[in-house]
Amino acid sequence: MVTKPEEFFGFKIGEDRKLARWDRIVEYYYKVASESNRVKVIEMGKTPGGNSFIVAFISSPENMERLERIREISCKLANPDRPLEREELEKLVSEGRAVVVITNSIHATEVGGTQTSIELLYRLASSNDEETLKILENVVVILFPSFNPDGQVMVVDYYNKYLGTEYEGTPLPWLYHTYCGHDNNRDAYMLNLVESRFFAKIAYHDWCPQVYIDHHHMGSYGARFFLSPEMDPIYPDVDPITWRETQFLGTYAATRLEMEGIKGVETGAPFTPDFVSAFQTIAYFMNIVGILTESASAKIATPIYIHPHQLRGYGRGRFADRPYMNYPNPWPGGWWRLSDIVRQQLLSSIAILYAVAINREMFLRNAYLKALRNIERGLREPPYGFIIPEGGHDPLTTLKLIDLLLKLGVKIYRVLEPIKAGSVIYPEGSYLVPLSQPRRPLAKRLLERYLYPDIDVTRDKDGKPVRPYDIATDTVADFMGVTVIEVTEPISAKMVQVSSVAPPAVRLEKARGYVIDPRLNDSYRVVNRLLAAGVKIWRFRDRIEAGGVEIPPGAFYVEDSGNTYDLLLEAASQVGVQPIAVNRDLLTSYPNHYEVKMLRIGIYQRYYGGNMEEGWTRYVLDNYGYQYTIIRDDVIKSGKLGEYVDTIIFPDDALPMMTGENIEEEMSKRLKRPFKLPPYPPEYRSGFGKEGIQRLKEFVESGGEIIMMGGAVELAYKGLGLAVRDLTEEITDTRQFFCPGSMLRAIVDIEHPLGYGMPRIAYIMLVDKPVLEVIPSHNNEDYVSVVTYPERDILRSGWLIGENILSRKPALIEARVGKGRALLYGFRPIFRAQTHGTFKLFFNALYTR
Ligand SMILES: [Zn+2]
Structure with a gap:
């Protein structure tokens, strides 16, 4: 017998003014896992706030016995290293199971998802109805009850603190994560946060799911429930099957909600899929169906009352509150509560899981087909790939980019012979990202010079630009200041695949002094370690020569004394910075220097x-x-x-x-x-x-x-x-100036102390103003x-009107x-x-x- 949520928590999930708290939710998940042979729960690690980040695997007992084999098949289909024979493919498809990942409440004030996950877990673990059994037999569900446990705890505690006061149901006054708020869902490719990396390990790397569902809330005054598909523009390099499968699942779930009499369900607007930084949208670029759900918000767990005349469309895809093709059954207004949210989220998850279950073979076959088509398209269509020259302005940041691409499941190689791009020949050892690979859309989008589409659907009836849903670019190489070169000719170089990268080991001879290169971001880590230990550090205002290398203005310098050598070697080794040993009296040779101290x-x-x-x-x-x-x-x-x-x-x-x-x-x-x-x-x-x-x-x-x-x-x-x-x-007309998050070309004064270590031409991020x-x-x-800014050619990537x-x-x-x-x-x-x-x-x- 599986313990009912109501028995365990003492209230019905979704009840007004009641929220289960993360510590109890974790307990419940483990309890259910101990009571059911359909569920396994693992802790992936701790969050910055010290909470357990858990994930549940749910399937039939038979599937649970062979999870590893199912995982292997899923990745073999999504990421084939060679074309499969027909017979082999059919064998994998019949032996394999569909894999669906579900995440909840990454935005912690959007409380519904995490609460609903309790009911979803219970239903899948305990129910023996035909629908549930069909799901369990055909699907492995990977359920993350919360993508942001720290925020869950903050929101629940804050909510309970003000319960029954005039401040009941106000949102959290501070960020719901140690380091970010809503932007934690803009970390899908940079993976700065530990939670993002936990998720990436499962979804990007280990399991290669066919479908990903992400539950959110939106504003209170529009539709009651949004379900993918989103609206144009779409990225043309995502395989069309992915968009069609998304429409298929979203429409199926919406149909099921209509059958249950749920009003106010919208598909096709106002969200767009054309950016990479959100977890649900990056799915598309990895050939995964991404289903976004957005529920109208209550006041956390407190009901909200909405007058019919307060309801509206969003002006993007739907302009008023009346029936539309994508919103055929308007909600009439009235009270809106957490239980409504739980109900529609639960129904939609079950509906999608069922649709995947009864079409399991199609989803598995398509996973392979999409991968194959991307591989073929990359052989046929320029650009054929991107060269990332070894080294560059900041070689350690170049390695960070490569490491990041590997974490995103992009295939990277090193060429074993010189490779030509345009009129330039790049030496043996250069990194190469060929676009003939399963995750072609992702690799292309992150590395190309992307210009946001300025087309009919991105201008309104007055010709004014329609704001992209997020910023207008996600060219990660530009963000990181790493030079990447497009290959416009078919690639024929010999190459070897790269599975990991690390900076070369640091070697340092004891010397009179040591120079630290200001061009490396990581040099600042080393400098800060030394400063914290009380070591004296100088900075040269002029270009210097040290160890046969010319270094631009701003080089750091330490003299050897006491334990400086050991400290430096340790700090430098940790990050891979290679200091330059010098036995000349640099301070005399270059008198234009000053002592660096960290400001308070x-x-x-x-x-x-x-x-x-x-x-x-x-x-x-x-x-x-x-x-x-x-x-x-x-x-x-x-x-x-x-x-x-x-x-x-x-x-x-x-x-x-x-x-x-x-x-x-x-x-x-x-x-x-x-x-x-x-x-x-x-x-x-x-x-x-x-x-x-x-x-x-x-x-x-x-x-x-x-x-x-x-x-x-x-x-x-x-x-x-x-x-x-x-x-x-002074410019109010967006047709005159518009820059909704773009990378722009700029000239840096590298002789000014603020510009030390920078390249002379840099790409900078401008979002709207100033x-x-x-x-x-x-x-x-x-x-x-x-x-x-230079005189012209300012836009590097994104969208700019009014250069x-x-x-x-x-x-x-x-x-x-x-x-x-x-x-x-x-x-x-x-x-x-x-x-x-x-x-x-x-x-x-x-x-x-
Ligand atoms: Zn959200």
Whole structure:
């Protein structure tokens, strides 16, 4: 007998104002596994918050006995190393079972998924109805009850704390993960988070599922339930079978929901599948059917009341609340509760599992067919592949890109003879990603120069660009600053497959001193380790020569004394940085140098749901070994900021969210729709206000440094009174300027301390705003442009309308303010901890210079 959820938790799952908490859910999963021979639960590891990250495998007892064989077949079909004989294929198809992965509540405030998973587990573990048995016989279900257990705990505890008060059901005031909020579902290819890596091991690598279901919530006032397929644009290199299978499963599930009398089900809009960074969308690029479900939100577990006239379409795929082909049965309004969400999520999961079960052979055969077609297409259609030259500007980051591609299941080779691309010959040992491979769509999309489609479906009736659902590019090589070369001729070079990469072992002779190359991101880790141990480090302002190598401005230097050698060797070996041993007196040879010290770093943190880019900034700081202090309003307003820090970072944000003033008015104006803040408890309403701005001004004038990134530069000209403006504020027509997250070409002053170690031409990420301009004033010389847009050919990847607006404008300004300085990053140097190519522009700001 399997214990019923109601018996175990003491309430019915989905009941108003009741949420099962993660620790109890984990207990329940293990209990069910001990009571049923259909279920096996494993812990993949711990989250940053110390919670268990578990996954359940569910199938018939017979299948559970031969899981390893089923796994093997699944991957053999999805990832064949050679074409299969017909007989062999048929044998695998009949012996194999379909594999479906289900994830829940990666966005922890979207509580339904995790709660529903309890019911789904119980149903599959205990029921003997025909439908369930059919599913178990034909499908292996891999169920992740929560993609973000830390957030689940935070949300449940916060919800329970305010239950019965006027703040009941308000969303969590801070980020629902140590390092990020909603953006944890933008980590699908960068795999920064440990949870992402757990998932990738199962879904990208070990199991090669045919179908992936991801349960989310959306806003409260549209459809009740969205089910894939999404809407155009689609990526043309994804095999059409994948789109058709998605339509098939989504439509089947929607039909089943209609049969149950569930109203308000929408398919085909307003979500789009044309980006790679979300887990459900990356599935398509791996030939996996990705089913997204989005349920209308209640107030966490508290019912919400909705007037019929408040219901609306989204203006993308559906414009009003009346029957449409993709929304044939409108919901009439009224009360909306967690139990409605649980019911529709459970029904849809079961429906999809059943549809896969009765079409098992088709899904297995198609997995193979799609792989084969991608292999063939890559032989037929240019580009034929991409060369990643060994080394490059930052060889360790090049290796990180290769390691990442391997984790994503992309096949990579090293050529055993020189290979030609265009008129250039690349030497033996260069890395090659041929596009003749099963995951061709993914490899192509991440490595090509992708231009977002500017076509009929991406413009509205007035010719205005329709905003992409996420940013407009995901060219990971550009993000990381790694040069990749397109191969436009068929490939014939001899090559050998790469299964893993690691930096060469570090070897260091004891010498008078050691130079550390400023071009490597990892050099900053080494420097930070040494600084933390009290080692003196210098930086050369000029180009130097050391050990026969020429190094651009900004080289780090340590002299040998005490245990410096051991410390350096250990720190360098850990990350693969190769220091250069020198026996000359470099400090005398290059007198233009200075001692580097890490500044006392502060990072501004606010409430109102938290600021995701703040989380990612801490992620990068932690990873590279920077010490920092979290600064909140009280410290800023106290006027004592200078006692704690030398520099304060304001990650990308909107000024009203930082000051806490006129948030609703300002945000309504920006979003062009009414914006109302949830009624947060007073202790979670933040903002440093005018008083804080005045104190920040005093801080910088008396010698402090203020770092503002992306949208946060508003603080510079609206708050600190700098002679700078953002040209996008005066352009309201998106036909004149539009840059919804694109990589842009920029010129870096590598002789300026902020530009040390950078290549002269870099790609930078701009999301919407700002476009900076220094207003002509009496003190023009106080403003230095460290990164500047070229005159033209600015767009590298993504979508840009109005290049002329950016032409020759500064993208990074260092401004002198009194005795201190303000740094205005008119782009996103550490965007989602993904833009490794511009990390150094940020790191350099964190030291004396
Ligand atoms: Zn979501």
